[in-house]
Amino acid sequence: MQTFRLRIITPEKVFFEGDAVQIIARTSAGNVGILAGHSPYVANVLPSPLKIKTADGEESRTAAISSGIIKADKDGVSVVAEAVEWAEDIDVLRAQRARDAANKILEENRSQKEFERAEQRLKKALNRLTVAGR
Numbered sequence: 089m090q091t092f093r094l095r096i097i098t099p100e101k102v103f104f105e106g107d108a109v110q111i112i113a114r115t116s117a118g119n120v121g122i123l124a125g126h127s128p129y130v131a132n133v134l135p136s137p138l139k140i141k142t143a144d145g146e147e148s149r150t151a152a153i154s155s156g157i158i159k160a161d162k163d164g165v166s167v168v169a170e171a172v173e174w175a176e177d178i179d180v181l182r183a184q185r186a187r188d189a190a191n192k193i194l195e196e197n198r199s200q201k202e203f204e205r206a207e208q209r210l211k212k213a214l215n216r217l218t219v220a221g222r
Contacts, residue, residue: 089109089124089143089144089179090109090123090124090125090138091107091108091109091122091123091124091127092107092108092122092125092126092164092165093105093106093107093108093163093164093165094106094107094108094111094140094164094165094166094167095164095165095166095167095222096151096166096167096169097166097167097168097169098168098169098170098171098172099138099145100178102123103169103172104135104151104172106142106143107131107137107142107143107144108141108143108165109141109142109168110122110123110139110140110141110148111138111139111140111141112138112139112186113133113136113138113139113153113158114115114134114136115131115132115133115134115158116131116132116134117131117207120158120192122158122160122165122218126160126165127160128160128161129158129159129160130157130158130159130160131157131158132155132156132157132192133153133155133156133157133158133167133169135152135153135154135155135208135211135212135215135216135221136153136158136215137150137151137152137153137215137219138150138151138153138167138172141216145194149174149175150174150175150219151172151173151174151175152171152173152175152178152215152216152218152219152220152221153167153169153171153172153215154169154171154172154222155169155170156168156170156177156205156214159170166218171212173216175221177195178216178217178219178220180216180217180220183213183216183220184209184213184217185215186209186212186216187213187214187217188211189209190206190209190210190213191210192205193205193206202206
């Protein structure tokens with residue numbers, strides 16, 4: 089199968105850089121699958137599982153990705169996100185605590201701004217738990 093260069097970066101580090109066969113991400117327009125030779129494309133990525141099939145024959149890997157941007161062009165695919173972590177690296181207890189704390193805030197009558205922040209934290213925690221298989 090043909091491959092393309094994939095680069096996933098966060099503000100702290102280059103999370104992944106290598107050849108990939110396919111990447112599947114959830115965007116604001118729905119799920120998108122990208123293969124080698126994909127037409128130029130740019131979209132917002134939502135907090136969701138990010139599936140990567142690498143070129144070395146390794147099975148697909150899944151990571152939890154926060155909001156960000158995905159860009160495909162002739163040079164490959166770049167994903168820039170606030171945070172990304174492999175499924176096996178997710179601290180499930182921490183994600184559960186974050187989910188519970190966000191739910192508590194959502195149940196209280198707080199300001200719209202606090203509600204929106206808690207909603208984002210809840211989405212991130214639920215995504216991490218989903219990717220971790222919980």
